Amino acid sequence: MALEVRARAPGKIILSGEHAVVHGFTAVAAAIDLHTYVYFRLHSTSDNDDGLVELELKDLGLVFSWPSQRLREMFSELGLPSKTCSPECLKVITSLVEELSFPEAKIGLSSGVSAFLYLYTSIIGYRPGKVRVTSDLPLGSGLGSSASFCVSVSAALLALSGAVCADNQQKGWFVMRENELELVNKWAFQGERIIHGKPSGIDNTVSTFGSMIMFRLSELTRLKSSGPIRMLITNTKVGRNTKALVAGVSERTQRHPDAMAAVFTAVDSISKELSDVIQSAAHDDVSITAKEEKLEELMEMNQGLLQCMGVSHASIETVLRTTLRYKLASKLTGAGGGGCVLTLLPTLLPSTIVDKVISELEACGFQCLKVEVGGKGLEVCFT
Ligand SMILES: Nc1ncnc2c1ncn2[C@@H]1O[C@H](COP(=O)(O)OP(=O)(O)OP(=O)(O)O)[C@@H](O)[C@H]1O
Ligand SMILES: C[C@@](O)(CCO)CC(=O)[O-]
Numbered sequence: 111m112a113l114e115v116r117a118r119a120p121g122k123i124i125l126s127g128e129h130a131v132v133h134g135f136t137a138v139a140a141a142i143d144l145h146t147y148v149y150f151r152l153h154s155t156s157d158n159d160d161g162l163v164e165l166e167l168k169d170l171g172l173v174f175s176w177p178s179q180r181l182r183e184m185f186s187e188l189g190l191p192s193k194t195c196s197p198e199c200l201k202v203i204t205s206l207v208e209e210l211s212f213p214e215a216k217i218g219l220s221s222g223v224s225a226f227l228y229l230y231t232s233i234i235g236y237r238p239g240k241v242r243v244t245s246d247l248p249l250g251s252g253l254g255s256s257a258s259f260c261v262s263v264s265a266a267l268l269a270l271s272g273a274v275c276a277d278n279q280q281k282g283w284f285v286m287r288e289n290e291l292e293l294v295n296k297w298a299f300q301g302e303r304i305i306h307g308k309p310s311g312i313d314n315t316v317s318t319f320g321s322m323i324m325f326r327l328s329e330l331t332r333l334k335s336s337g338p339i340r341m342l343i344t345n346t347k348v349g350r351n352t353k354a355l356v357a358g359v360s361e362r363t364q365r366h367p368d369a370m371a372a373v374f375t376a377v378d379s380i381s382k383e384l385s386d387v388i389q390s391a392a393h394d395d396v397s398i399t400a401k402e403e404k405l406e407e408l409m410e411m412n413q414g415l416l417q418c419m420g421v422s423h424a425s426i427e428t429v430l431r432t433t434l435r436y437k438l439a440s441k442l443t444g445a446g447g448g449g450c451v452l453t454l455l456p457t458l459l460p461s462t463i464v465d466k467v468i469s470e471l472e473a474c475g476f477q478c479l480k481v482e483v484g485g486k487g488l489e490v491c492f493t
């Protein structure tokens with residue numbers, strides 16, 4: 111059995127339907143070419159059993175470790191492995207994480223470390239090992255950093271536990287079988303539950319399977335675009351937390367159930383129409399432009415409804431106003447409240463205009479990035 115593995119899982123954008131998807135309505139998401147990378151080395155059984163379980167967050171210069179014997183003692187009464195994190199299990203994890211010291215600005219990491227401890231002890235048990243994580247994704251910005259963290263960690267742990275890839279002969283990076291991806295996705299969802307509270311599962315699903323998907327109530331439909339879709343992502347750098355934003359929308363839904371049901375239903379229609387437009391044929395400049403104009407209008411409508419849900423932010427509004435001056439349509443992506451904004455870059459838009467918008471946005475202190483959407487999902491590598 112292999113003792114070393116790497117996994118990489120992409121971040122995502124949500125083209126339509128964030129928040130509504132948590133309440134059972136349709137959303138559309140796509141993988142982007144920014145990843146979280148995990149390297150996992152399992153110590154061999156001949157090493158003594160009182161070694162450490164280590165988590166290194168390399169970009170952040172942080173290392174956390176726990177004596178495996180201590181984990182065994184703390185969790186032993188819970189009867190691992192468990193398929194979901196029970197309140198008792200979360201209590202044990204919280205007490206372990208509270209002992210760690212996080213830099214003031216990185217306090218949000220505690221939920222990621224909790225998800226890690228849950229996944230490690232549930233999948234591997236108490237055998238010592240080292241997990242190293244690096245990421246291209248800005249953390250807590252709407253690009254699915256939490257999901258790509260949970261997917262890549264789950265995949266690496268499952269690969270060395272023997273639950274997936276047991277008969278693998280492939281060299282280099284490869285994609286697991288469909289049923290193996292489904293297993294990774296289930297564990298990653300449990301990790302997301304610890305970080306988000308009430309995730310819909312769309313972020314971990316698109317990170318695992320890649321491509322562009324329509325998603326509703328855990329069901330995914332893969333979408334095939336007839337041409338490339340280019341987006342500008344603007345990171346407002348305003349920090350936010352998905353768990354709090356999702357809880358805020360749920361509270362508004364409790365206060366105004368009928369009005370919010372109408373908002374969610376409208377989002378549902380937008381997501382379905384957007385899926386149809388994405389898949390519609392467009393082969394010449396006229397039909398491509400017509401398709402892109404429909405996408406822009408739907409994105410603008412979705413942004414209006416996200417404002418109704420209370421998840422926009424002054425920084426997001428600044429991006430919307432700036433891009434509108436260039437006749438470009440934008441919407442927030444992910445949980446909102448700051449974080450990232452999407453702007454559709456039409457195929458025929460001259461690159462000089464793109465450069466101008468980017469420099470205007472960057473002059474406001476934002477960070478811009480051009481991406482093509484709908485790329486690969488999770489991959490692993492044993493060599
Ligand atoms: N590379 C990582 N290492 C450790 N923890 C991480 C990493 N990436 C994400 N996390 C955890 O996920 C949290 C951010 O998740 P959150 O859901 O709030 O934002 P997001 O996933 O980037 O955005 P969205 O959910 O809107 O797409 C971090 O505070 C941290 O706890
Ligand atoms: C805000 C939300 O809809 C998307 C976050 O990327 C939360 C979720 O679906 O889990």
Ligand SMILES: [Mg+2]
Binds near residue numbers: 254256352
């Ligand atoms: Mg998240």
